[in-house]
Amino acid sequence: TQLLEQSPQFLSIQEGENLTVYCNSSSVFSSLQWYRQEPGEGPVLLVTVVTGGEVKKLKRLTFQFGDARKDSSLHITAAQPGDTGLYLCAGEGAGNKLTFGGGTRVLVKP
Amino acid sequence: DTGVSQDPRHKITKRGQNVTFRCDPISEHNRLYWYRQTLGQGPEFLTYFQNEAQLEKSRLLSDRFSAERPKGSFSTLEIQRTEQGDSAMYLCAGGRGQLNTEAFFGQGTRLTVV
Numbered sequence: 001t002q003l004l005e006q007s008p009q010f011l012s013i014q015e016g017e018n019l020t021v022y023c024n025s026s027s028v029f030s031s032l033q034w035y036r037q038e039p040g041e042g043p044v045l046l047v048t049v050v051t052g053g054e055v056k057k058l059k060r061l062t063f064q065f066g067d068a069r070k071d072s073s074l075h076i077t078a079a080q081p082g083d084t085g086l087y088l089c090a091g092e093g094a095g096n097k098l099t100f101g102g103g104t105r106v107l108v109k110p
Numbered sequence: 111d112t113g114v115s116q117d118p119r120h121k122i123t124k125r126g127q128n129v130t131f132r133c134d135p136i137s138e139h140n141r142l143y144w145y146r147q148t149l150g151q152g153p154e155f156l157t158y159f160q161n162e163a164q165l166e167k168s169r170l171l172s173d174r175f176s177a178e179r180p181k182g183s184f185s186t187l188e189i190q191r192t193e194q195g196d197s198a199m200y201l202c203a204g205g206r207g208q209l210n211t212e213a214f215f216g217q218g219t220r221l222t223v224v
Contacts, residue, residue: 004152006152030211031211033211033212033213035215040217040218040220041217041218042112042114042201042203042215042216042217042218043153043201043213043215044112044215045212045213045214048212088152088153090152090213092211095158095165095166096141096158096160096165096211097143097155097158097166097211098143098155098211098213099155100145100152100153100154100155101152102150102151102152103150103151103152105150
């Protein structure tokens, strides 16, 4: 069974601060995706990383895939209240199936 | 807007009753997934369709759960003889292509079993 562990589980910061969320596994994934979910809604895809060592930037968000394709990180620069939400990483395993981590709840206070 | 709609958004049912949820992806979504999410947790895989074929079903899914995708378009998820432990958000997601696993989620159906 492929498991993804996210840390921290909860992060509370002030507007303007930076934050990093980690996603770790002992398994290798073909690709890894990051989603953001707001209360009462479904997850929304942010990015997909495929190549080991890959770095992708989406405005103030920077995503990195580990060289061994077992881990990933999401870094937010100058966080804003609109960044508040549940951040989920999901790894692509066998059979076109996504395995999700437990999520990191981020609260950005104004 | 991902184009994936789920109905109903909320469902309250008594223990022992059967419930059915519907998911309507866009026509380009040849792949369709059902996930279950409990409070404070990430989504848990339930089952996966490629067009009308159900290719995988989680071992965690009891015989009380069944899903269909007739004609490869909309999908239904039925839970028979509901239990309180079935209370969760049920998420449907669509995807395009054979090799791509990017998933576009609907807003989910929140089930409460009382």
